[in-house]
Amino acid sequence: MSRAITVKKAINEALHEEFKRDPSVIIMGCDVGIRGGTFGVTAGLYDKFGAERVRDTPISEAAFIGACLGAAITGLRPIGEVLFSDWITIPMDQIVNQIAKIRYMFGGKINVPLVIRAPVGAGGGQAAQHSQSFEAWFSHVPGLQVVMPITPYDAKGLLKTAIRSNDPVLFFEHKRGYEIQGEVPDEEYTIPFGQAVVRREGSDVTIVATSIMVHKALAAAEELGALGIKCEVIDPRTIYPFDYDAVLKSISKTHRLIVTHEANRRSGIGAEIISQVVERGFEELDERPVIVAGLNVPMPYNHTLESMVIPSEEKIKQTVLKMMDKV
Amino acid sequence: MPNRRISMEESLTKLKQFKKEVMSELKAPADLSRDQILEIYRKMALIREFDTNVKDLWKQNFIYGLAHAYLGAEAVAVGACAALKKGDTITSTHRGHGHVIAMGGDVNKMMSELMGKADGYCHGKGGSMHIASVDDGMLGATGIVASGMPIAVGSALSSQVQKKDNVTICFHGDGGTNQGIWHSSINLAAAWKLPVIFLCENNQWAISMQYSNATGNPKVSDRAKGYGIPGITVDGFNPFAVYEAVRDAIARVRKGDGPTLIEARYYRYIGHFVADDERYRDISTNNPWQEEMDPLKRMREYLISSGTASAEEVERIYSSMIKKVEAAIEHAKKAPEPSTDTLWDGLYSPEFMKKYGGE
Numbered sequence: 001m002s003r004a005i006t007v008k009k010a011i012n013e014a015l016h017e018e019f020k021r022d023p024s025v026i027i028m029g030c031d032v033g034i035r036g037g038t039f040g041v042t043a044g045l046y047d048k049f050g051a052e053r054v055r056d057t058p059i060s061e062a063a064f065i066g067a068c069l070g071a072a073i074t075g076l077r078p079i080g081e082v083l084f085s086d087w088i089t090i091p092m093d094q095i096v097n098q099i100a101k102i103r104y105m106f107g108g109k110i111n112v113p114l115v116i117r118a119p120v121g122a123g124g125g126q127a128a129q130h131s132q133s134f135e136a137w138f139s140h141v142p143g144l145q146v147v148m149p150i151t152p153y154d155a156k157g158l159l160k161t162a163i164r165s166n167d168p169v170l171f172f173e174h175k176r177g178y179e180i181q182g183e184v185p186d187e188e189y190t191i192p193f194g195q196a197v198v199r200r201e202g203s204d205v206t207i208v209a210t211s212i213m214v215h216k217a218l219a220a221a222e223e224l225g226a227l228g229i230k231c232e233v234i235d236p237r238t239i240y241p242f243d244y245d246a247v248l249k250s251i252s253k254t255h256r257l258i259v260t261h262e263a264n265r266r267s268g269i270g271a272e273i274i275s276q277v278v279e280r281g282f283e284e285l286d287e288r289p290v291i292v293a294g295l296n297v298p299m300p301y302n303h304t305l306e307s308m309v310i311p312s313e314e315k316i317k318q319t320v321l322k323m324m325d326k327v
Numbered sequence: 328m329p330n331r332r333i334s335m336e337e338s339l340t341k342l343k344q345f346k347k348e349v350m351s352e353l354k355a356p357a358d359l360s361r362d363q364i365l366e367i368y369r370k371m372a373l374i375r376e377f378d379t380n381v382k383d384l385w386k387q388n389f390i391y392g393l394a395h396a397y398l399g400a401e402a403v404a405v406g407a408c409a410a411l412k413k414g415d416t417i418t419s420t421h422r423g424h425g426h427v428i429a430m431g432g433d434v435n436k437m438m439s440e441l442m443g444k445a446d447g448y449c450h451g452k453g454g455s456m457h458i459a460s461v462d463d464g465m466l467g468a469t470g471i472v473a474s475g476m477p478i479a480v481g482s483a484l485s486s487q488v489q490k491k492d493n494v495t496i497c498f499h500g501d502g503g504t505n506q507g508i509w510h511s512s513i514n515l516a517a518a519w520k521l522p523v524i525f526l527c528e529n530n531q532w533a534i535s536m537q538y539s540n541a542t543g544n545p546k547v548s549d550r551a552k553g554y555g556i557p558g559i560t561v562d563g564f565n566p567f568a569v570y571e572a573v574r575d576a577i578a579r580v581r582k583g584d585g586p587t588l589i590e591a592r593y594y595r596y597i598g599h600f601v602a603d604d605e606r607y608r609d610i611s612t613n614n615p616w617q618e619e620m621d622p623l624k625r626m627r628e629y630l631i632s633s634g635t636a637s638a639e640e641v642e643r644i645y646s647s648m649i650k651k652v653e654a655a656i657e658h659a660k661k662a663p664e665p666s667t668d669t670l671w672d673g674l675y676s677p678e679f680m681k682k683y684g685g686e
Binding site: 030031033034035036038051052055056057058059060061062063084086087089090124125126127128129130295296297298300301302303304305308309 | 329330331332391443444451453454456470471502503505506507533534536541542606608667669670674
């Protein structure tokens with residue numbers, strides 16, 4: 001049996017179920033308790049599991065994310081929530097120099113079962129410090145895992161895997177994705193990291209899309225389908241580990257590749273994906289691969305300017321048409 | 328202690344304690360002229376009217392994104408900035424509208440910015456949360472709590488190195504006091520005896536977190552001792568109390584004695600931002616504070632009872648601020664949108680843009 005719920009609800013269910021399953025799971029962050037999270041994701045946890053396991057923190061990201069690490073290596077499975085992912089810059093030392101490296105530096109002796117959840121993404125005029133997506137930064141750091149779910153099914157299953165993982169996970173939820181609905185089974189399930197999903201099958205162009213761009217790519221693919229162009233849309237779901245086999249398999253059929261992400265283009269995850277695919281499967285490509293990403297500018301407040309910066313479904317569509325020599 | 332929900336009893340206990348330990352009687356100090364006193368009221372009224380309208384304009388979608396109102400805090404910025412002179416600077420928080428007005432900023436340009444218009448202070452790039460009127464010495468609002476702390480320190484350093492006698496006020500909230508950068512910034516300023524005043528707008532709430540649950544000692548000014556600087560707690564609903572504290576701190580700074588930490592304690596009896604449903608507290612617990620402490624109400628009563636102005640004059644001043652805000656709204660609604668070719672403007676210096684472009 002299954003039912004349709006939102007991404008927000010799916011994450012909330014995963015949290016409730018993991019809290020119930022494992023008493024070592026705790027969560028800390030600004031407004032995760034009494035308020036139930038800024039986006040309502042942690043609703044009900046405080047009342048059900050109490051203030052000891054569901055901890056509202058002072059605004060001290062470096063301290064509580066670092067405290068997650070200390071707790072993780074001494075028997076707990078902490079989840080730290082950064083209220084907007086933009087502020088993950090504040091605990092950056094703890095994440096990059098401590099969390100990512102502590103197992104390796106100490107000769108592999110300790111487990112680091114730790115999840116950092118943070119809402120990413122632009123839209124709605126939240127301007128330069130509340131709109132960013134930093135997945136490429138963390139993908140760059142050896143020792144971390146980076147997850148970006150966009151369907152309720154994936155959000156729930158991947159969060160459970162994240163919480164049960166013995167290695168640190170950055171779990172990025174898109175703010176504009178929280179209300180997206182989808183089917184989620186009633187039964188318990190988890191989703192392994194490093195397994196992409198083909199969201200739509202096609203034989204002309206492969207579009208690798210992350211997070212909210214999956215929905216834009218699907219909308220573009222639908223319109224292009226009406227024009228007789230068959231796009232295959234791949235959602236990697238996890239940025240690291242990354243399922244290159246799924247992409248290579250797809251381009252062996254389509255021989256064309258577009259990668260799209262919302263974060264700005266320069267040094268983004270698209271560059272890494274394309275370089276890996278070129279190294280591993282250059283001979284399969286008939287066209288130069290193309291990246292459709294955010295512009296390299298801080299997010300402006302004004303609606304019109306903002307919509308120029310965020311990659312759109314129309315931009316994906318035009319890129320496909322150009323690649324197919326239709327414009 | 329773990330965060331817990333506030334009860335009416337707790338709110339009333341806090342109010343009682345505030346009245347006993349922090350509240351002070353409104354009484355204009357002798358060094359303020361009648362014009363200066365009325366200017367303080369004028370600016371407080373302007374902030375009140377401006378931010379009361381911001382909420383409605385946000386609901387009507389003229390203003391979007393995130394906007395945080397300065398309602399209830401009017402006395403802090405206006406009292407503090409009344410002690411400044413030309414060339415002095417301030418750093419702001421995410422709650423910056425009051426700071427712009429206190430520094431003598433233009434409400435037309437601010438309203439335009441809030442509506443994302445081309446003639447706004449930031450040409451539509453920043454919006455409410457990044458409002459900045461740099462020409463008035465207001466070095467900008469920020470969306471990252473406590474991030475203005477070292478910027479204020481740097482501004483004060485600049486004044487010291489350039490042998491100027493200008494000072495910087497670093498406005499920040501109680502929420503910011505638990506960031507590491509709060510501590511290291513104050514320490515740096517204390518070590519270097521910089522001309523900066525750290526002014527904590529302690530509204531006692533960091534969204535859903537009561538300050539008394541966020542720290543072992545909720546009296547911010549006590550922390551000054553740890554850095555070897557003076558610390559004082561004043562009534563943040565009383566513009567004169569804030570003015571006097573800042574004036575005295577500036578006198579110390581100008582003698583080369585370094586920074587002061589001022590805690591202007593008030594109470595955020597409105598939502599954190601314009602669309603905050605305050606689900607983390609029973610909003611009736613806000614009422615006693617608003618009813619007894621509303622700084623505009625207290626100021627009006629003082630002006631009339633002290634004979635500084637007649638009830639009619641006070642009313643006239645307030646009405647003129649209503650008109651000023653109405654005019655700003657009309658102005659901003661009609662102001663042009665930024666053209667799309669301005670997207671890259673301001674990303675780098677003009678010389679960089681000319682040589683490399685921005686992309």
